[in-house]
Amino acid sequence: MRIKKPFKGRRSIGPLFTILAGLLLASPFVLAGVAGYYLFLKDAKKPQVNLSPQADAASLKRPFTITAADEESGIRSLTVTVTQGQRRADVLRRTYDPPRPEVTERFTLEGSELRGGAFELQVAAYDGSLANLGAGNTSRVTQRMLLDMVPPSVKALTPAHYLRQGGVGLVIYEVNKDVTRSGVVVGDVFYPGYKQKSGQYACLFAFPQGMDADAYKPRLFVEDAAGNEKTGFFVNMAIKRRFREERVEVSDEFLAARLPAFAGLYPEVRDPVERFKMLEAQLRRQNDATLAGLAAQTAAAPLWDGAFVYMPRSVVRGSFGADRIYTYKGQEIARETHLGIDLASVPKASVPAANNGKVVFAGPLGVYGNTVVVDHGMGVQSLYANLSSVAVAVGDEVKKGDLVGATGTSGLAPGDQVHFAMYLAGHPVIPIEWWDGHWLEDNITAKFKRYASPPAPES
Ligand SMILES: [Zn+2]
Known part of the structure; x- marks a missing residue:
């Protein structure tokens, strides 16, 4: 029934309309015909x-x-x-x-x-x-x-924030109206804040390990339902931290042991060293994007309780923030900023959950090998990689110390280990602060108690 008309059809409307209008007035019998014409x-x-x-x-x-x-x-x-x-x-x-x-x-x-x-x-x-x-x-x-033309106002309640490079701080703030989005902006990274039962908002934010202290200018940011925005200043002290350089020699034995797991990738690249470089350059970036995407699956309030724990009787084989240089026969072949800590013990050692939380990832993840990610709330997540086996599934609730898996050599692990990392809003942060009960008490727990505790019940 339909006729496809050229787009230019509109130009002929004027005369057509005049004729049709004339016909319409002329006879009611024509009306039916006109209607049919229009249907066409x-x-x-x-x-x-x-x-x-x-x-x-x-x-x-x-x-x-x-x-x-x-x-x-x-x-x-x-x-x-x-x-x-x-x-x-x-x-x-x-x-x-x-x-x-x-x-x-x-x-x-x-x-x-x-x-x-x-x-x-x-x-x-x-x-x-x-x-x-x-x-x-x-x-x-x-x-x-x-x-609504009135922007919300935001005020930090916590007086000063001391952040060490790669580390985290907590700001508690209040706003004078409902907001749809609030948090801290650092460069192009947004750390979301979470409304607490007390009515105040709490936001964990970081001093990214790759940023200069001079460039570090975190700002509070709030936006209401109408889209009115406000940016607020709050007091921050940024303390520089030095990161190491680590050299990891890639041997033929290592390549022979690790590369078969990636046999389906980059079939056009045959040379083992070139394959290793491709995995480091491309697959790692994809895997990091997957990990960053898990940040959205976080509880609005802390699930953790006290200091985080790490694998007992383990030694540190690789440190956070290290500029890791991979060499082959002494020549540099790849470079990576190592954003976790490698912990080694006996092979297939039990790996405990660092704190209470909920499993948001469990399974193989490229260069990370068998991986578990546990959400601890407010954007804080812990990662356990290079595992030989995984003992939990997505959705599981874990308590501090519960078994999440066993150390291993999956992915591109240099040896039997767990690559342990802490993430905040999808970005790696230094784990040692979370293992340190004093740091946690002074910088997080005490602030929650003092500035975001629920109002006392009326007596
Ligand atoms: Zn590692």
Whole structure:
């Protein structure tokens, strides 16, 4: 029944309309014929329109995006209007000649002269068909919203924060209204804050090991439902830490033992040393992205209880933050910043969960080999890699000291070990602080007690 019309069809509307209008007036018998004619010309489908975000509050600066699509006759025009009381204003008005199958437009409410309070936003998209006497099919999206022009305010309650490079700090802050997003921004990293039962917000944030102390300028950040943002200063002391250099000799025996596990990858690369370099350069990056993605699966409050534990009777074989240089016959072949601690004991030694938490990853993970990740809440996660066996499954709740697996040589482990790492919001941080009961008490636990304890019950 449908006739595909060229997009240029619109140009002939004027005369067509005149003739049809004349016919319409002339005889009611013609009416049926006219209706049939229009059915033929009709692109029966309405355009698809999508407005995002679909918020019920907006600020003047909040950017909105509209996408509109009509695969048959294309989008001919798009309008956005706002209505508040008796006032009505155009925010956006676009026409497309010729019509386009898909359009995307962005707009803000700046210049709309809206006042704070309720208003209605309407998006209308018209397609290029001759339906509705040439006007085209129309789709409308109407959204009632509140214009909120008052940014939230944020105030740090914890007075000073001493962070050592690679380490973590806790800031507790309060905001004066509901916020949809808050936390600490460090460079291009965002550490989310979590609302506590007491009403205050708590955010663990890091001084990334790869950042200069001079460049380290953490800021509090809050955003309300309308998209109003506020950035807040808080007192920080950044203390530089020196990291080591570690050289790891890659032997032919090592390559012969480890590479078969990666036989399916990079089949075009035959040379064992080149294969090792590919794994270090490419597979490690993919695996790190997987680990960073686990950060979203975190509890809003601490699950840990007291100092974290590490594998008993173990020795440190590789340190955090080390510039690790892999050599083959004495020549450098690859370089990596080692963002965990390698702990070795007897082969297949039992590896305990460092603290209470919930398993969010359990299984093989490329260069990390058999891996377990436990979430401890507020973005804090512990990782156990290079395991020979895994004793837990995703979703398991573990207590401090529970068995998560056994040490091994899976992945690219230099020897039988566990590569242990602590992550905050998906970024590795130095584990020793979490093992240190005094550090934890002074920097985390005491602050929670003092600045984010629930209000005392009324007597
Ligand atoms: Zn390691």
